[in-house]
Amino acid sequence: MRIVEPESDRPHYPHHELAIFPTLAYAFTLEDTIDAGPILRRISELRSASTALTDEPDSAPWQFEWMSSTNLQTEPALAPLLSAATVCAESVLRKEGWEFESLEVTECWANVSSPGGSHRLHSHPNSLLSGVWFAAVPPGSGQLEFRDPRPSGWLRLDRQTTTAANAQVIGVDPQEGLLVVFPSWLPHSVATNRGNGERISVAFNLMPTGRIGFPTASFTR
Ligand SMILES: [Fe+2]
Numbered sequence: 001m002r003i004v005e006p007e008s009d010r011p012h013y014p015h016h017e018l019a020i021f022p023t024l025a026y027a028f029t030l031e032d033t034i035d036a037g038p039i040l041r042r043i044s045e046l047r048s049a050s051t052a053l054t055d056e057p058d059s060a061p062w063q064f065e066w067m068s069s070t071n072l073q074t075e076p077a078l079a080p081l082l083s084a085a086t087v088c089a090e091s092v093l094r095k096e097g098w099e100f101e102s103l104e105v106t107e108c109w110a111n112v113s114s115p116g117g118s119h120r121l122h123s124h125p126n127s128l129l130s131g132v133w134f135a136a137v138p139p140g141s142g143q144l145e146f147r148d149p150r151p152s153g154w155l156r157l158d159r160q161t162t163t164a165a166n167a168q169v170i171g172v173d174p175q176e177g178l179l180v181v182f183p184s185w186l187p188h189s190v191a192t193n194r195g196n197g198e199r200i201s202v203a204f205n206l207m208p209t210g211r212i213g214f215p216t217a218s219f220t221r
Contacts, residue, residue, distance in 0.1 A: 031177025
C-alpha cells in the first residue's frame with residue numbers, strides 16, 4: 001500500500017491504493033546459479049532427433065516454433081535447473097501462505113523460437129504453478145506477455161495513458177538466466193521473435209505432492 005500524492009492543481013484527497021486480489025508472478029535471476037551450456041547442448045540433441053511438433057509448416061502460429069516432448073523432467077541435464085526452480089516456486093507458495101508439503105515438476109519442455117516465431121495465447125491445464133527459464137535470448141526476440149484475466153471487458157474505457165491499472169497486456173523482457181514463475185491459469189503468450197537468432201527457453205508445470213490441507217487430502221503418485 002502506498003499513499004497517492006497529488007499530481008495536479010485539482011482538489012486532492014489523500015487516499016491509499018488497495019491491491020485487492022492481485023495476481024502475483026515472480027522473477028528470479030538464476031544467471032549465476034545455472035550453467036546454460038549443458039542444457040542448450042541437450043536441447044540441440046533432442047531437436048536433432050525429434051520428429052514431433054517440429055516446425056509444423058501448415059500451422060502459421062507454429063511454423064517457426066519447435067517444442068520438445070513434455071517429459072524433460074527426466075532429463076539429467078535439466079536436473080539442476082528444475083531443482084532450483086522447484087525451490088523458487090516453493091518459496092513463493094510459502095510466502096503466499098498456502099498449505100502444502102512439497103512441489104514436483106510434472107511436465108517440462110523446451111521451446112525454440114526462430115526469427116518470426118511466436119507463441120499464441122494459452123494457459124497451462126492440470127497444473128498449479130508454471131515457470132519459464134530463458135536459456136538464449138537474442139536481442140529483439142520478443143516479450144513474455146501476460147493477459148489481464150479479469151472479467152472487466154464488458155465496460156472498459158479507452159485509455160488516455162497506459163498504466164499498471166488499465167493495461168490489458170503486461171510484458172516481461174526475457175533475459176538469459178531469468179526464471180519467471182506464475183499461476184498456471186494466467187493466460188500468456190510470447191511475442192514475435194523479431195531478432196536474428198533463436199530464442200530458447202525451458203518451461204515447466206508444478207503440482208503439490210503429499211498432504212495439501214485436510215488430513216485426508218493428498219496428492220500421491
Ligand atoms: Fe505457456
